[in-house]
Amino acid sequence: MIAEAYKGIFQTDKYDDYNMKKQGKGKFWVAVINEKRKGEPEAMSCNKPPFWVDEGKTPDEPLAISSKILAEYAYDELPVPDTDITMNPSGKQTVNLDTWIWLDKARFKPVSAKASLSSIGLSATTTAKPVSLTIEPGTQDAKVHPASGECRIAPDGSIGTPYSDDKKNQAPPCGVTYLRATNQTGPHPLKATVTWEISWSSSDGDGGTLPTGTYGDTTDVTVGEVQSINR
Incomplete structure (x- = not known):
């Protein structure tokens, strides 16, 4: 699933100076695997590179963390x-x-x-x-x-x-x-x-x-x- 992780600037092997020109507030979102469910096939389906989401916006990503995903975390x-x-x-x-x-x-x-x-x-x-x-x-x-x-x-x-x-x-x-x-x-x-x-x-x-x-x-x-x- 996608979970919010970083506020700062970082680099990846796909992007140089990633998001340096972005203005305003927001956060980077990256893929995170639930350790208690990493053996499930679906755990590897969330592999999108890190991306920026402006503050107050909902990520345009079907696997982005949601209230139901949080409920599933709590289930464990x-x-x-x-x-x-x-x-x-x-x-x-x-x-x-x-x-x-x-x-x-x-x-x-x-x-x-x-x-x-x-x-x-x-x-x-x-x-x-x-x-x-x-x-x-x-x-x-x-x-x-x-x-x-x-x-x-x-x-x-x-x-x-x-x-x-x-x-x-x-x-x-x-x-x-x-x-x-x-x-x-x-x-x-x-x-x-x-x-x-x-x-x-x-x-x-x-x-x-x-x-x-x-x-x-x-x-x-x-x-x-x-x-x-x-x-």
Whole structure:
């Protein structure tokens, strides 16, 4: 993308005494690659030589930095927390015993990041809002709750419900029930993925949405059986 970089006079191998005769205020604009996206093919498409833009003017360049590009920069800096789930029971699970799963409401809440180009007074704020938790138990020998495996955010902002003793006869609104022990197979890789909706707004009144973000972690789960003796 094109980003504003220099106020002074400089030379390039294509231009000698570049812009020496220009009068008035303004700045040079040069191509800058986002280090976090330099591996994308589009990153090399911005290769126009440095050019001058008079103060108060909009560069006649389709790749010139805009409020949406700033929003995309902010997207890369969103302070999204790691997908750490809470489980009850914690630790080793038991065959046919429901496992309740939820997220810490205090950590999983909307987060924002801001990117700005102060010299031209342009800024954009990007916000990520958690909307659901998807559970993949890591084995076919399991039931997920709900059956879709997707736990949607509640009106109060929570995802999943913390377990308490008064809920012991209830099925978890968000969780998993393992149907077979892992003594023959080894731990199941339970994967938990949070989906975040992304929106942005800017100082020039523009705004919209960006592609949904998904962030997940995997937890190894050991499942045992309750042994009983009949006499």
